[in-house]
Amino acid sequence: MPVRHFITLLDLSPDELQGLIRRAIELKTKHKAGELYQPLRGKILAMIFEKSSTRTRVSFEAGMTQLGGDALFLSPRDTQLGRGEPIEDTARVLSRMVDIIMIRTYEHEKLERFAENSQVPVINALTDRCHPCQLLADVQTYVEHRGDIRGKTVAWIGDGNNMCHSYIGAAKQFDFQLKIAAPKGYAPEADIVNCGGSHVEISHDPATAARGADLIVTDVWASMGQEEEQAARVKAFRDYQVDAKLMKLAAKDALFMHCLPAHRGEEVSAEVLDGPQSVVWDEAENRLHAQKALLEMLLT
Ligand code: CP
Ligand code: NVA
DSSP, rough: OOOOOOSSSGGGGGHHHHHHHHHHHHHHHHTTOOOOOOOOTEEEEEEEEEOOOOOHHHHHHHHHTTTTTTEEEOOTTTSSGGGGGOOOHHHHHTTTTTTTEEESSHHHHHHEEEEEEEEESSEEEESSSHHHHHHHHHHHHHHHHHHOOOOOEEESOOOOOOHHHHHHHHHHHHTTTTEEOOOOOOOOOOHHHHGGGOOOOOSSSSHHHHHTTTTEEESSOOOOOOOHHHHHHHHHHHGBBHHHHHHHSOOTTTEEEOSSOBBBBTTTTTHHSSSSSSSHHHHHHHHHHHHHHHHHHHOO
C-alpha cells in the first residue's frame, strides 16, 4: 500500500475527515478523564521546523508523548538541512529512522518533494500555501460549540493566505459555504478557489462576507516570511479588522476564530478576541486533540 500523507485536506475523504473530528472529541474526553491511552508506544515523530511555532510544536510533541511515543524537534539551524543538504536526501534518511514526520516550511513544493521521497507518512505543519492541521482543530471547535458545520456559512476576513486556502479546502470537504472578503491584490490563489467551486464566494467587502455568517475567521495581515511587507499590508488591510461592528452583522450566535498568534488592534479588536463569541483558546487547545487523532490514524 502506498504511504498516506497529510499534505492538504484533500488527502483525506470527507468521511475520513468527519471520522477524525469525532475521534479528536473522543480522545479529548479520554484525556480529560485522565485515562492513559498509548497506542503509539515505540513510535517516533520527527518534527522539522523552518519557521517559528508555539502551538504546532507543543501540540505535536505533547500529543505524541501522551500517545506513548516520542517526538524529535529538528531545526535547520542544527541539522544539515540548514547547510544545504537536499530535501530529498533528508527525507530518504529520516524516513529510515522514524515512523512519521511533520514539516513546517516556506515553499509548499518543498514539502511535496519531501513526501515523494519519504517511506513514512508526512504531515504538513504549515507551508506558505496551506495549514491543514489548523482546520482539523477549527472544525472540531465549531462542532463542539455548535454541532455539525455542514451547511453553515463561514466568513473569512482578510488575507487570502495559507489559512484562507485551507478554509477553502475545508469548505469543500466539510460541505459549508465560505464567504471571503480580501483586499484587491490579496485574494487567494485562483487554482485553490476553483477547487472550492460553488462552496466559495469572494468579495472585497467585509460586511458582505460577515452578514448572517455562523462563524467569522481572520488571521494576521503579514504571515511568516512577509515581515518586510508589514507596513504596506497594514495600509491595504485597514478596513478589514474584525471588530464588534462587523460581528454584529453575523448571526446572533456566531463564533469568532483565529489560528493565533493574533495582533489585537490590527486584524481583530481586543474586544472581539477576548469577548464572549471568541473560541480561540478552545481552538488552540484542540490542535492537541485533533493531531492526536491524525497521528493515530496515520500510524495504526
Ligand atoms: N496556529 C499555529 O499554527 O500556531 P503556531 O505558529 O504557534 O504553531
Ligand atoms: N498565516 C500565518 C499563520 C500562522 C499560524 C502565517 O503563516 O504566519
